[in-house]
Amino acid sequence: MPRYGMAIDTTKCIGCHSCRVACQNQNGLDYKETFNWIKNRERGVYPSFDKEYIPLQCNHCENAPCQRVCPTGATFTSKEGVVLVNPNTCVGCKYCMEACPYKMRVVDHQLGIVEKCRFCIELVRAGGTPACVSTCPTQVRIFGDLNDPNSEISKFIAQTGALPLRPDLGTSPKIFYKRS
Amino acid sequence: MQESAWGWLIITYLFLAGAGSGAFLAAVACDLLAPDWSKALAKAGSLVSGPLVAIGTLCLVLDLEAGLWEPWRQIYLANNLSSMIAWGVIVLSIFIPIALLYAAALNEIGFIGKFANKYVRPLEIVGSLFALGTATYTGVLIAVVNGVPFWNTPLMPVLFLASAISTGLAAAMIVAAIIDVATIKTLSNFALGHVIFLSVEALVLMLLVFMSLTRSTEAAYSANLLISGLLSPYFWGLVVILGIVVPFFLSVIEYLEYGEMPKALVVGADILVLIGGMSLRALIVFSGTPPQII
Amino acid sequence: MKKPGMSRRKFLIGSAVGGASVVASSYMNFEAWAASEKPVEDVKVTPTLCDGCGNWCAINVYTKGGRIWKAEGIPIAGINHGRVCAKGHALLHEVYNKDRVKSPLKRVGPNKFEPISWEQAYKEIGERLQTIREKYGPESFFLVQYPEGNAGLTNRFINALGSQNSFSHASTCFLPRNIGWWITTGNAKPEQDIEHTRFGLFIGRNLGAGLQLRQLSDMSKAKDRGAKFVVVDPRFSEIAAFAHQWIRIRPGADLALMLALANVIITENLYQKDFVEKYTEGFDEWAEKVKEYTPEWAEQRTDVQKDVIRKLAHDLAEAAPRAFVHRGYHGAMGTQYKNSFQLVRTIGCVNGLLGTFNQRGGMFFAPKVQLGKLDPQKHPAPTVPEGPMVDGSGDPERYPLTPVGLGLTHAIPELAIQGKLKAGFVYHNNPLRTCPNPARVIEGYRKLDLLVSFDYVLSETATLSHYILPESYYLERDDVVHTHLSYQSKQVSIRQAVVKPLYDTKPMVVILNELSQHLGIGEYFNWTLEEYNQAALAPLGVTLDRLKKEGVIDLGGKWEPGEPHFSTASGKLEFVSSILKDNNMPAMPDWEEVLVHPDPKDPHSFRLVHGKQAHLTHTRSINQKYLKEISQLNDMTKVWIHPARAIALGIKDGECMTISNAVGKGRARAMVTEGIHKDCVFLPSGYGVFSRNLRTAFGYGISYNDFLPTYFEPMLGHCMSNEIIVRVEKTVT
Incomplete structure (x- = not known):
């Protein structure tokens, strides 16, 4: 069974937001609702000034706090390691949103539930890649199987030493960032 | 990236559940420990306890979306029993009927009251356990949230419990005064309760803020929001001065002056305690800051 | 608590509604919901071309239950390689925008419109046009368009009416870039083989916002292979975040930097001698000229240290010929500065010094597809009226190098005020918002006796028009065959309807066909789109059916490196241009000052520079909710200002600034950042919509055009859109 993860190379991100809208369309989201964000951070003084664009989305933590606190069990981890929300049992209590240290969950006011990035699991199961990956003009994202040492993502992580955001929070995220 | 998912409904719930369970504990304490002259307070506390918690729970339900529509x-x-909310649901759904039954028993309301009156002691013992559970639970609910480091401390349930007892006592005293203004004089005995629990609350709050300043950057950020930042006017004004310091001194005077203080000031101190309790919860929710992730 | 929106709820929850089934579902395998969510409605895929910007990327558009759902890029498309940007995704929703024009409209008062029938519109336009023709002649007619795709049809239309006044957005966008490259290399838009390059230099070109998806994709691959990219820009542009080095240049001084690079490359003997000898014209003369333009000289003007300039020259020369200085677009090399034309010339020449043409990893000329034409016996083409355009384009005495058919759009208001233009047709363009000094533009367009817009919403220009003939949205119409996808190989593609028109709108070709019958030029439009497209495809051995099925067809003819061929007069890359010499213009690239300078003594005085954001195209995209939300969420209408200058004015990040000059006044909040040169403030473009009929966009942000005087650059006549000096101060409330 694969264990899906993503690698993100922020040195290639130009903040164009293609991923955001691709995801919104794929998942039929309203314009205000998104599973993807791009934050930026400026550092230094010219000539060493730099601005980094950092794409953010659900980290699909191995030890997912959102899943632990979900009273209804609507949040679950799929067999591929993808953290999903069962739209039929979520009541919209938003406890998961408070529990997520990355703040990557959103309320879907159309359904009245809390939603998040699903790694486009229906596309992936059909042999495709998540919408944010395939649309990215600068190929910032690599999606694949973390269990397979020969997958592109595993090699990328091994070569670049990409790390999750705030690994010290102890949630074991499955999105790895190369940031310099 | 929504910074805070919880708003006034949850804050109201945190406050009302605390005040309601505190009122229950106050009522039990009066009924068990005090002689006849405190029965008025026991009755008032028991009357107010169940409804407050029930209204709080209603706020909780109103905050739901799909769970409200369907x-x-x-x-x-x-x-999922690893979720505090699951436990909360269990505790609340047991506590609310017990509290209502207790109110009926002490006030001998109708047929149920007469029946329940025979089991006052068991109701008091089991009810107190669940009241403690409810009061503590509101703190634990946010204390286990590691998405907000400021909340993520064992001091939080202690603070919420202390505040629940003060606010519960205040609620009971106000209701007692409403039922019978004459009881105010006798209530002065219980000003000591305020003195004790407001002191505990102040101490725990101080510990929380001081320890947060060094615990982590995010917790320090939250603490600074309260003591010197954007929220500081509300924190010092509503929570510390109006909610703790003023009622503390009023209660000291009230206790010493036994029954000689103007009635408005007696009830005023209790109202201030309630305002402080509500503000405390609001500010703790609003000052919650997620970890710096980029 | 929001009121539940029922559509999606119903769809997703569907069968789950009903107590018993819900109870059961809580105990069912959680894996099952993903399966149950698989679309139950039928999904259809139609290949077509996006209309989000001028790239017209090839996309597969998915519909679900007859409603537009999503888009994916077509992998073989030379221009986007299977990628789609935010605009491409978001503008799919535009088909359902409530602001759309739902039938032909006649303006009956200020911002008052009355729906009329197509017949009535055609008839009235025909009558009014006839009156104008009798009084002022057909030379008072004009067309303003975005000259792509259907331009063959629209030009045919205006020519058939007897006018050569076909304007484009060129004079506010790319004019010097195209003419400069054409003069230097004989090709107006050379490409660069970014994927295989070792070193790429970008002068003011911000691929990260003026998106070109193929080039970005190639940059990503090149970066993996170890290529180095340097960006020269007064501000830290989006592509600077991708690049390895950012050079913060004084705005308008790029020419000085390029001349100094030429100086170092020549004086240090770093140029490709073989290439220069065999394929260039006038090297010795130019080498003599650039001797004076030392890095020391350039440092004074560019605010870039001479060592940085030398290092840049060395890096370029070392990587050459697998290197390039990017061909540019609007930024610096477009219609921005008085010296932009000289800059393009110099960049062409530096590429010549580096011998990058037709080299792997260098510059190349994309293969061109020759489409077939309608049989002239059966379908006669109108004669193109001779002589220059009314604005002086093509006039040997005025703007000899500015082509007829591009023209100077921003001259139209003045020409209308002078009474030289009387009747206009506007297609896929919005001159009221994209031309300098809107007050003057409005005044000019108001003077017209007839203005007809073919728009799908009531843009600023459409709102002022007498008639609006609504073109179907691009997802609802078939267009002519296109060849613009050709990048490294020849490709042909087509835009076709994905859904039926929602309202009483028509494809442009149908509108022209019908309208022409009422204007007495019906004989030039006596064919259908099908016939037109079949004739176009005839020489390619591709059937229309196959093209419609596949969307994009690769015809081979792949570009291979080798000997370069220049289609200039001399057949060589021209350091010294005979055309420029003949027209009494500087024959060699040379230093030229910008038009205006901020006052160095006045802390309030700044140059106002502008640039795109990746999710917006001009002003038509901000009316799209998905795109506007990106701007709002990320606070992207802020104006950039350097910290030292901001402190001097007492402005803190996020505070409101008032920006003003003789032309206009506006307010914007400040983004205080090291990422901009001290001399300028940066205002993102794409905002400042003032048409009340664009309800999402109206009143959000401001535009640089609000501050830009109407200029005509002496050589080509372009608008010099970065020659703006403004006064910036903290807003007092």
Whole structure:
């Protein structure tokens, strides 16, 4: 069974937001609702000034706090390691949103539930890649199987030493960032 | 990236559940420890306890979306016992009937009251346990949230419990005064309760803020929001001065002056305690800051 | 608590509604919901071409239950390689925008419109046009368009009416870039083989916002292979975040930097001698000229240290010929500065010094597809009226190098005020918002006796028009065959309807066909789109059916490196241009000052520079909710200002600034950042919509055009859109 993860190379991100809208369309989201964000951070003084664009989305933590606190069990981890929300049992209590240290969950006011990035699991199961990956003009994202040492993502992580955001929070995220 | 998912409904719930369970504890304490002259307070506390918690729970339900539109979904709420909410649902659904039954028993309301009156002691013992559970639970609910480091401390349930008892006592005293203004004089005995629990609350709050300043950057950020930042006027004004310091001194005077203080000031001190309790919860929720992730 | 939106709820929850089934579902395998969510409605895929910007990327558009759902890029498309940007995704929703024009409209008062029938519109336009023709002649007619795709049809239309006044957005966008490259290399838009390059230099070109998806994709691959990219820009542009080095240049001084690079490359003997000898014209003369333009000289003007300039020259020369200085677009090399034309010339020449043409990893000329034409016996083409355009384009005495058919759009208001233009047709363009000094533009367009817009919403220009003939949205119409996808190989593609028109709108070709019958030029439009497209495809051995099925067809003819061929007069890359010499213009690239300078003594005085954001195209995209939300969420209408200058004015990040000059006044909040040169403030473009009929966009942000005087650059006549000096101060409330 694969264990899906993503690698993100922020040195290639130009903040164009293609991923955001691709995801919104794929998942039929309203314009205000998104599973993807791009934050930026400026550092230094010219000539060493730099601005980094950092794409953010659900980290699909191995030890997912959102899943632990979900009273209804609507949040679950799929067999591929993808953290999903069962739209039929979520009541919209938003406890998961408070529990997520990355703040990557959103309320879907159309359904009245809390939603998040699903790694486009229906596309992936059909042999495709998540919408944010395939649309990215600068190929910032690599999606694949973390269990397979020969997958592109595993090699990328091994070569670049990409790390999750705030690994010290102890949630074991499955999105790895190369940031310099 | 929504910074805070919880708003006034949850804050109101945190406050009302605390005040309601505190009122229950106050009522039990009066009924068990004090002689006849305190029965008025026991009755008032028991009357106010169940409804407050029930209204708080209603706020909790109103904050739901799918669970509100399709109420049958709420049966899933106790599915995952590793969630504090699941435990909360269990505790609340046991406590609210007990509190209502207790109110009926002490006030001898109707047929149920007469029946329950025979089991006052068991109701008091079991009810107190669940009242403690409810009061503590509101703190634990946010204390286990590691998405907000400021909340993520064992001091939080202690603070919420202390505040629940003060606010519960205040609520009971106000209701007692409403039922019978004459009881105010006798209530002065209980000003000591305020003195004790407001002191505990102040101490725990101080510990929370001081320890947060060094615990982590995010917790320090939250603490600074309260003591010197954007929220500081509300924190010092509503929580510390109006909510703790003023009622503390009023209660000291009230206790010493036994029954000689103007009635408005007696009830005023209790109202201030309630305002402080509500503000405390609001500010703790609003000052919650997620970890710096980029 | 929001009121539940029922559509999606119903769809997703569907069968789950009903107590018993819900109880059961709580105990069912959670994996099952993903399966149950698989679309139950039928999904259809139609290949077509996006209309989000001028790239017209090839996309597969998915519909679900007859409603537009999503888009994916077509992998073989030379221009986007299977990628789609935010605009491409978001503008799919535009088909359902409530602001759309739902039938032909006649303006009956200020911002008052009355729906009329197509017949009535055609008839009235025909009558009014006839009156104008009798009084002022057909030379008072004009067309303003975005000259792509259907331009063959629209030009045919205006020519058939007897006018050569076909304007484009060129004079506010790319004019010097195209003419400069054409003069230097004989090709107006050379490409660069970014994927295989070792070193790429970008002068003011911000691929990260003026998106070109193929080039970005190639940059990503090149970066993996170890290529180095340097960006020269007064501000830290989006592509600077991708690049390895950012050079913060004084705005308008790029020419000085390029001349100094030429100086170092020549004086240090770093140029490709073989290439220069065999394929260039006038090297010795130019080498003599650039001797004076030392890095020391350039440092004074560019605010870039001479060592940085030398290092840049060395890096370029070392990587050459697998290197390039990017061909540019609007930024610096477009219609921005008085010296932009000289800059393009110099960049062409530096590429010549580096011998990058037709080299792997260098510059190349994309293969061109020759489409077939309608049989002239059966379908006669109108004669193109001779002589220059009314604005002086093509006039040997005025703007000899500015082509007829591009023209100077921003001259139209003045020409209308002078009474030289009387009747206009506007297609896929919005001159009221994209031309300098809107007050003057409005005044000019108001003077017209007839203005007809073919728009799908009531843009600023459409709102002022007498008639609006609504073209179907691009997802609802078939267009002519296109060849613009050709990048490294020849490709042909087509835009076709994905859904039926929602309202009483028509494809442009149908509108022209019908309208022409009422204007007495019906004989030039006596064919259908099908016939037109079949004739176009005839020489390619591709059937229309196959093209419609596949969307994009690769015809081979792949570009291979080798000997370069220049289609200039001399057949060589021209350091010294005979055309420029003949027209009494500087024959060699040379230093030229910008038009205006901020006052160095006045802390309030700044140059106002502008640039795109990746999710917006001009002003038509901000009316799209998905795109506007990106701007709002990320606070992207802020104006950039350097910290030292901001402190001097007492402005803190996020505070409101008032920006003003003789032309206009506006307010914007400040983004205080090291990422901009001290001399300028940066205002993102794409905002400042003032048409009340664009309800999402109206009143959000401001535009640089609000501050830009109407200029005509002496050589080509372009608008010099970065020659703006403004006064910036903290807003007092």
